[in-house]
């Protein structure tokens with residue numbers, strides 16, 4: 513097999529290019545759908561109907577490094593001025609562990625999840641309960657309760 517197309521592994525190199533997002537590839541959030549059918553449509557402008565859908569689309573926005581989406585789905589009261597992506601971090605999978613409320617009939621909701629990543633190649637995970645609220649009719653991320 514030709515090695516011509518393989519890229520050298522240089523973990524210390526800072527990559528500024530966003531990871532490629534192929535609309536037809538499996539959605540990074542783990543649902544059995546393509547990126548375009550799943551989180552991609554929310555990134556393109558559709559409103560996420562539930563807190564879980566918003567949570568998944570925000571996880572996927574971290575994967576594809578869509579800072580604009582993360583900022584516009586963040587409550588103005590807790591939104592940071594910008595989102596920085598750590599080039600050493602690669603998100604590798606999302607598990608939704610629990611949800612409360614957060615449907616079309618609610619104005620608040622929570623999603624408890626575990627987001628797996630590697631940091632400089634070392635596997636780790638973020639375990640968090642996120643709180644979401646409706647703002648101008650759309651679900652936004654409000655705050656986090658870190659579990660561990």
Ligand SMILES: [Zn+2]
Nearest residue numbers: 539541550551
């Ligand atoms: Zn998705």
